[in-house]
Amino acid sequence: GENVEQHPSTLSVQEGDSAVIKCTYSDSASNYFPWYKQELGKGPQLIIDIRSNVGEKKDQRIAVTLNKTAKHFSLHITETQPEDSAVYFCAATFGDSSYKLIFGSGTRLLVRP
Amino acid sequence: DTEVTQTPKHLVMGMTNKKSLKCEQHMGHRAMYWYKQKAKKPPELMFVYSYEKLSINESVPSRFSPECPNSSLLNLHLHALQPEDSALYLCASSLQGVNYEQYFGPGTRLTVT
Numbered sequence: 001g002e003n004v005e006q007h008p009s010t011l012s013v014q015e016g017d018s019a020v021i022k023c024t025y026s027d028s029a030s031n032y033f034p035w036y037k038q039e040l041g042k043g044p045q046l047i048i049d050i051r052s053n054v055g056e057k058k059d060q061r062i063a064v065t066l067n068k069t070a071k072h073f074s075l076h077i078t079e080t081q082p083e084d085s086a087v088y089f090c091a092a093t094f095g096d097s098s099y100k101l102i103f104g105s106g107t108r109l110l111v112r113p
Numbered sequence: 114d115t116e117v118t119q120t121p122k123h124l125v126m127g128m129t130n131k132k133s134l135k136c137e138q139h140m141g142h143r144a145m146y147w148y149k150q151k152a153k154k155p156p157e158l159m160f161v162y163s164y165e166k167l168s169i170n171e172s173v174p175s176r177f178s179p180e181c182p183n184s185s186l187l188n189l190h191l192h193a194l195q196p197e198d199s200a201l202y203l204c205a206s207s208l209q210g211v212n213y214e215q216y217f218g219p220g221t222r223l224t225v226t
Contacts, residue, residue, distance in 0.1 A: 034214070034215065036217075042220075043117075043119075043217035043220045044156065044217045045217070046216060046217075049214060089155050089156075099163065100158060100161070100169065101215065103155035103156055105155060106153070106155055
């Protein structure tokens with residue numbers, strides 16, 4: 001069935017430290033994996049994504065890694081800042097549909113000043 | 114410009130009311146989506162329009178009626194809602210299918226009394 005598991009549910013780090021959020025997916029046909037950041041009262045914001053033909057992608061302080069064999073992908077944030085505090089969702093495409101994203105349950109990240 | 118706009122920002126309606134949510138994008142995207150998000154939960158897909166035709170209906174109750182008048186606009190007509198329908202309703206769009214970047218609007222916070 002369609003499922004994306006995300007861990008941890010909450011994460012508290014000191015400013016300047018790194019944060020890692022992990023997701024696993026169930027559908028071996030999934031081939032697109034976006035990450036969203038959602039601040040309070042706002043819609044989800046796409047921050048980085050990766051496709052199945054790539055193992056790693058980096059954008060400044062944010063990186064995503066993908067292990068298709070193990071069916072898991074991770075978000076890495078380095079040099080965290082208080083403004084990184086938000087809820088982060090991973091997602092994966094599902095099956096034959098190129099229109100359906102399955103979201104993880106979310107990680108609430110708190111960066112302590 | 115990756116902006117998706119939604120109106121109204123907040124809506125309070127009684128169970129016998131009829132109201133509509135509106136979504137607009139001018140990015141030339143041909144796929145548009147409605148999601149429902151309850152507090153502390155991930156977005157849940159409701160409907161997908163592709164090239165102005167309904168492509169996916171995730172078994173949503175008929176009291177929610179989507180409409181795509183043209184490639185830039187997406188409406189969600191609401192009638193006879195229940196208190197449990199109170200949620201954040203998010204609109205999103207992507208170039209074509211979900212394997213392309215999907216951008217979300219800020220959402221409409223709906224309260225059903």
